[in-house]
Amino acid sequence: MKATTISPRASAPQTTADRYLSRRRRQHWLIALTAMATLTSLLIDIGTGPGAYPLLDVVKTLAMPSQASRVLQVVVWEIRLPVATMAIVVGASLAVAGAEMQTLLNNPLADPFTLGISSAASFGAALAIVLGFGVLPVAGTLLLTANAFALAMLASLMIWALSRLKGVSVQTMVLMGIAIMFFFNALLGMLQYVASAESLQQLVFWSLGSLNKASWGKVALAALALLATMPIFIRARWQLTALRLGETQAKSMGIDVGRLRLRMLLCCALLSATAVAFVGTIGFVGLVGPHIARLLVGEDQRVFLPMSALTGALILSVTSILSKTLIPGILLPIGILTALIGLPFFVSLILRSRKENWR
Amino acid sequence: MSLQIERLDCSLGKHRVLHDLSGLTARPGEITALIGPNGAGKSTLLKAIAGIESASGHILLAGERLDSLSLEQRSRRLYYLPQDTSTQAALSVFEAVLLARRTQVAEPAATALSAVERALKSLELEPLAERELVALSGGQRQRVAIAQAIVRRPALLMLDEPTSALDLHHQLQVLDYLQRLARREAMTVILAIHDLNLAARFADRLWVIKAGRQVASGTPGEVLTPARLRAVYAIDAHVEWPPDAPPRITPLSALRSLGA
Numbered sequence: 001m002k003a004t005t006i007s008p009r010a011s012a013p014q015t016t017a018d019r020y021l022s023r024r025r026r027q028h029w030l031i032a033l034t035a036m037a038t039l040t041s042l043l044i045d046i047g048t049g050p051g052a053y054p055l056l057d058v059v060k061t062l063a064m065p066s067q068a069s070r071v072l073q074v075v076v077w078e079i080r081l082p083v084a085t086m087a088i089v090v091g092a093s094l095a096v097a098g099a100e101m102q103t104l105l106n107n108p109l110a111d112p113f114t115l116g117i118s119s120a121a122s123f124g125a126a127l128a129i130v131l132g133f134g135v136l137p138v139a140g141t142l143l144l145t146a147n148a149f150a151l152a153m154l155a156s157l158m159i160w161a162l163s164r165l166k167g168v169s170v171q172t173m174v175l176m177g178i179a180i181m182f183f184f185n186a187l188l189g190m191l192q193y194v195a196s197a198e199s200l201q202q203l204v205f206w207s208l209g210s211l212n213k214a215s216w217g218k219v220a221l222a223a224l225a226l227l228a229t230m231p232i233f234i235r236a237r238w239q240l241t242a243l244r245l246g247e248t249q250a251k252s253m254g255i256d257v258g259r260l261r262l263r264m265l266l267c268c269a270l271l272s273a274t275a276v277a278f279v280g281t282i283g284f285v286g287l288v289g290p291h292i293a294r295l296l297v298g299e300d301q302r303v304f305l306p307m308s309a310l311t312g313a314l315i316l317s318v319t320s321i322l323s324k325t326l327i328p329g330i331l332l333p334i335g336i337l338t339a340l341i342g343l344p345f346f347v348s349l350i351l352r353s354r355k356e357n358w359r
Numbered sequence: 360m361s362l363q364i365e366r367l368d369c370s371l372g373k374h375r376v377l378h379d380l381s382g383l384t385a386r387p388g389e390i391t392a393l394i395g396p397n398g399a400g401k402s403t404l405l406k407a408i409a410g411i412e413s414a415s416g417h418i419l420l421a422g423e424r425l426d427s428l429s430l431e432q433r434s435r436r437l438y439y440l441p442q443d444t445s446t447q448a449a450l451s452v453f454e455a456v457l458l459a460r461r462t463q464v465a466e467p468a469a470t471a472l473s474a475v476e477r478a479l480k481s482l483e484l485e486p487l488a489e490r491e492l493v494a495l496s497g498g499q500r501q502r503v504a505i506a507q508a509i510v511r512r513p514a515l516l517m518l519d520e521p522t523s524a525l526d527l528h529h530q531l532q533v534l535d536y537l538q539r540l541a542r543r544e545a546m547t548v549i550l551a552i553h554d555l556n557l558a559a560r561f562a563d564r565l566w567v568i569k570a571g572r573q574v575a576s577g578t579p580g581e582v583l584t585p586a587r588l589r590a591v592y593a594i595d596a597h598v599e600w601p602p603d604a605p606p607r608i609t610p611l612s613a614l615r616s617l618g619a
Contacts, residue, residue, distance in 0.1 A: 016479055016488040017472040020453040023489065238462050244448035245455070248441040249504075251411045253462040254434025298491070299449040300458075 027303045030296050034310040038088065041317040045084040046076055048324050086214035086278065087320040087334075088313040089222045091285055093275040095312020096226070097268040098286025099293065099304065100233060103240050104261050104268070105170045109346075111286030112272030115177030117155045118283060119184035121276040122207045124151030126191040129206065130199045144206070145218075149277035155180050156269025163261050209282040209335025211320055218278045225274040229267040230309075236260060237301035244299055282335045284342025285312050291345070315341075360421035360436070360514040361386050362408070362547055367416035369400075369407045369571075376403045377414065377571045384576075385564065387514075387545040390538055392552050392562035396592055400571040401551040402442060405517045408549075409439035420515055420547075435463065437515035442523065442551075444504035446492055452503050453479070453488045459507035478510035481536060497524035505533060509540065515547045522557065530554075534561045559583055560605035567591055579606060589614070 014022075046062075047053040053072065061068040061076040068076070098111035112118055124147035127133045134143050135150040162168055162176050188207075192200060233240070239260050242250040247257050272286070289312030290304075296311075297303040316334070319341065323332040362385040369377040377400050385391040393401050407414035408425065410433045418425040425433055450458070456475045464471075479485050482502045492500065501524045508516055518537075522530040534550075538561050541548045549566075552558050558565060559579040567574040567582055569591050575582050583606060588596045595611040 015476060016453055016485050017476050019489055020451070020457075020472070020475075023451065023453075238458065241448075241450070241458055242462055244450065245446050245458075246441070246443070248406075248411060248439075249444065249507075251430060252409055252434065252439040252441065253459065254431040255462065256430055294449050298451065298454065300454050 024303075027297045027300075027307075031303060031306055031310065034296075034307065034314060038310055038314045038317060041314055041321065042084050042088055045087065045317050045321050046080045048321050049075075049080060050329075051075065082214045082216050082219050083211045084317065084320065085219050086211050086222065087316045089219060089226060090211070090275045090279050090282065091289070091312040091314070091316025092309040093222065093226050093271045093312070094282065094286040095289030095293070095308045095315075096230070096233065096305065097271040097275070098312070099290035099308035100240070100264055100268050101286070102290055103243055103299075103301075104264050105174050106243075107170065107174050108291070109287065110174060110177070111284075111290075112152075112268075112276065113281070113283040113286060114181070115155070115159060115174070116179075116181030116184055117152050117269075117272045118276050118281045119181045119188065120155030121148040121152040121273070122203075122281055123184045123188045123191070124148040124277075125206045125280070126188050126195075126203050127151075129203045130191045130195040145277045148280075149273050151184070152273035152276045153269060155184065156265070156273055160262065160265045160269060163258075163265060205333070206280045207335070208333030209280040209338070210333055211279055212331070214278070222274050222278055225270050226309075229271050230305075232267050233264070233301070233305055236264065237305065240264065241299060241301045241304075280335060282316070282338050284338045284346060285315050288342050288345050289315055360547055361419075362515055362549075363417075363419040364408070365417040365419070367404075367407065367414055367418065369403055369412055369414035371403065371412065375571065376400045377407065380404065380416070380568070380571075380573050382576070383566050383573065385515075385547050385549050385566075387547045388542050389563035390534075390541055390548045390550060390561055391564045391566060392550050392558035393566045393568070394552060394555065394558055394591075395568040395574070398570070399568045401568065402519050403571075404568065405439055405519055405549065405551055408515075408517060409433060409437060411439065436513060437517065438508050438511050438513040440504055440508045440516075440518045440521060442519040444500055445497075446500075448492055450492050451489050452484060452492065452495070452506075455492055455503060456484075456506045456510050460510045463511045474510055474512075478506040481509070482506045482533070498526060498529060501525055502529065502533065505537075512544065513546070515549070516541075517549045517551075519551045520553065521550060522552070522554070530557060537561070555583065555588075555608045556605070559608065583608060 043055055043058050047055055047058045057072065058076060061072050065073050065077060094112060101110040101115065102108055124135060125144050127135065128144040128147040134147060136146040138146045158180055159173055159177050163173055192203065195203060239255045242253050242255055243257065250257050290308045292311045293304055293307035297307045319334055319337045323334050323337055326332060364383040365381050367377055367380040393404065395401055403412055406412040408418055410430045420436055453475060456478055457471060460471050460474055479488055482505060484502055484506055487499060495503065501521065505521055508518065522533055525533060534557060537548055540546060562579060565579055565582040566576045574591055575587060583598055585596055585598055588594055593614040597609040597611055599607040
């Protein structure tokens with residue numbers, strides 16, 4: 001550290017608490033900046049598409065819809081805003097679920113995708129598309145979503161149920177997640193094998209992930225899951241942070257680790273199942289979002305949780321813009337892009353986690 | 360607060376680790392060292408007192424039965440510092456110590472921050488306050504863990520091998536600090552420790568266990584005899600009690616050698 005010169009007019013030296021408080025202020029600024037970036041991305045996303053609109057027009061239409069043209073009103077409010085908002089909500093949901101899964105399972109590679117929740121949802125979708133079979137008593141356009149949700153919930157609950165068994169380590173739970181992923185991938189493969197060409201095309205399109213079928217109703221349901229679970233995570237912020245010090249130390253701090261893990265995994269299950277059911281398989285957001293948040297603000301859940309939500313939202317929102325602009329005139333499936341962006345990051349994480357030896 | 364243990368049994372799976380431990384007492388203002396060979400059950404005993412491992416029997420702290428309290432209720436009275444404090448958490452030293460305080464008491468932020476500052480100062484951790492836990496050496500991490508323990512000001516503080524990763528300077532410094540802390544705050548401190556010289560020097564009372572059974576308890580002078588060291592550790596040792604100086608234990612030879 002550089003030595004400081006003491007002058008007669010020098011102010012009192014900073015205490016450790018002062019330095020901690022300035023670190024907190026930096027963290028809050030970073031959160032505010034990421035929130036602003038996410039908002040900007042949302043506006044650009046709304047303006048981007050077959051008919052591109054300047055940012056100012058988008059803002060005006062959002063602020064004063066009655067003064068905008070009817071076409072702009074419809075495009076912004078009825079077509080693009082639900083899709084752009086869905087990107088924000090799903091990105092935030094997947095990243096929060098990933099952040100808490102990584103915390104609860106003490107594994108940097110845990111997220112809804114790597115733990116088989118997305119594979120289970122894909123199988124649920126395949127049941128609806130290929131066989132027309134509904135897991136829940138719903139029909140019509142909701143059949144596919146309901147199936148995907150039910151199967152994603154089932155996969156999450158399988159991991160959750162395993163965590164209830166006495167003496168099961170977090171490593172076992174992660175391995176169980178991987179086993180679930182292979183199991184549902186095998187079932188999905190079987191359905192793909194017997195599917196007609198038309199069903200197969202529909203299934204492939206769904207599993208590549210798409211925000212395009214977003215409606216205000218779906219956005220509201222996805223947002224509801226996020227709004228319902230966030231206060232639960234926020235309330236448990238100290239306990240969740242303590243869990244990163246290791247199970248024994250967390251227990252020593254009076255935390256009932258088993259109960260905490262059960263409650264929080266249930267919330268993660270709800271978040272990821274809802275997100276995947278509405279938009280299909282979108283990998284890596286739940287993995288990469290929390291890691292960027294961790295690098296920026298650390299793992300104090302008071303800042304880690306909102307930062308994870310924002311980075312996840314920002315990643316998916318930017319990906320949504322890229323999906324419309326990378327090849328002009330063609331809308332790329334968003335799941336492909338998140339995988340392409342996330343894959344190098346995923347590999348670097350594996351290599352880094354080998355070095356850091358997560359316990 | 361005085362700690363008493365009666366008829367304590369603990370099993371891990373099908374393996375019975377602690378056998379009917381009775382008559383063990385630790386007093387406030389004193390350091391009690393828990394000694395015994397590897398696998399004696401020292402960590403399990405401390406975890407059983409903390410409620411981290413389930414056990415049967417009576418554990419009384421100031422007359423109150425700890426074994427009837429929940430983990431959270433126990434954590435308001437005591438703190439157990441595990442031997443392994445390694446972590447990959449992306450937290451600064453200040454945040455980690457604050458976390459230990461915040462999980463115990465709800466208080467104004469300024470009070471918590473002052474408590475953390477005091478804890479960091481007493482363990483000379485101020486220069487490391489902003490450093491991330493992952494960037495610390497084993498010894499520094501151990502001192503942070505001790506700061507996390509003392510910032511909670513528990514009535515009963517249990518530390519599992521708290522000096523195992525520390526250099527000689529910090530071993531003496533930390534144990535001296537714990538001794539003064541125990542006296543000043545009338546805190547009951549129990550240390551699981553392998554170094555018998557440090558135990559003899561800093562502990563007021565020793566508990567000796569072997570294979571989960573109680574072998575002896577008493578002052579270092581009563582407990583640390585060549586015959587007992589032979590029985591417990593299977594070693595020949597020379598025990599010296601110089602006047603007005605801490606006792607010196609010199610291990611001479613192991614009674615059994617490993618196969619070649």
